[in-house]
Amino acid sequence: MKLFIDDANVDDIKRLFGLYPIDGVTTNPSILSKTGRNPVDVLKEIREIIGADSLLFAQALPLDAEGMIKDARAIVKLLGSNTIIKVPSVPEGFKAIRILKEEGIHTCGTVVYTPMQAYLAAKAGADYVAPYVNRIDNMGYDGIGIVKQIQDILTIHRMDTKVLAASFKNSQQVLELCAYGIGGSTCAPDVIEALVKNLAIDGAIDAFIHDFAKVAGEDKSMADLIG
Numbered sequence: 001m002k003l004f005i006d007d008a009n010v011d012d013i014k015r016l017f018g019l020y021p022i023d024g025v026t027t028n029p030s031i032l033s034k035t036g037r038n039p040v041d042v043l044k045e046i047r048e049i050i051g052a053d054s055l056l057f058a059q060a061l062p063l064d065a066e067g068m069i070k071d072a073r074a075i076v077k078l079l080g081s082n083t084i085i086k087v088p089s090v091p092e093g094f095k096a097i098r099i100l101k102e103e104g105i106h107t108c109g110t111v112v113y114t115p116m117q118a119y120l121a122a123k124a125g126a127d128y129v130a131p132y133v134n135r136i137d138n139m140g141y142d143g144i145g146i147v148k149q150i151q152d153i154l155t156i157h158r159m160d161t162k163v164l165a166a167s168f169k170n171s172q173q174v175l176e177l178c179a180y181g182i183g184g185s186t187c188a189p190d191v192i193e194a195l196v197k198n199l200a201i202d203g204a205i206d207a208f209i210h211d212f213a214k215v216a217g218e219d220k221s222m223a224d225l226i227g
């Protein structure tokens with residue numbers, strides 16, 4: 001499963017990218033807006049932090065296919081070929097995805113609330129489809145169940161499109177989809193950190209440090225002892 005940071009805070013991205021095996025960063029207009037900065041400046045800075053080889057997702061804004069395609073071309077020209085254009089999974093979006101595929105521009109069908117939206121975006125040629133787990137839950141439906149159904153549909157129809165599950169509330173949801181074998185998850189920094197936040201883990205590490213210090217001295221490492 002590919003793991004992405006769903007955020008545009010450059011300090012958080014720098015920190016998490018240095019620590020975790022992260023495949024890239026996903027953004028949307030609301031996430032960019034939270035920074036209070038010029039969205040293009042933020043995206044350029046994120047690209048510098050994560051490097052040319054990591055995936056960066058940025059959304060096309062216009063509501064019509066022609067406008068989406070224009071945005072997509074401009075974004076890829078600015079941020080490089082490893083940039084995935086998020087296109088809403090609606091009829092104008094399907095048209096844009098199809099044309100962008102012919103041009104070799106990678107896309108992600110986003111704003112996915114239903115399995116058939118995902119299927120149509122995939123059929124149009126999207127590289128990824130992004131169902132919104134938590135938002136679907138909040139509508140009274142089973143977000144995790146819908147993501148699994150989308151994964152099943154893509155598998156049954158032997159489509160290359162990957163599921164990029166989004167809108168997570170907690171690490172348990174990520175675990176459940178990871179165990180199911182979905183293609184990718186994109187999570188806010190606090191959800192990524194919660195994947196390994198556990199008092200038992202901290203306690204075990206503290207015990208190792210304490211026990212070693214008894215025979216080696218405070219704050220001594222193996223390298224210190226070996227010399």
Ligand code: E4P
Nearest residue numbers: 006028110130135166167168
């Ligand atoms: C990703 O494609 C979505 O834009 C994002 O994950 C939505 O998350 P939210 O429901 O927390 O806003």
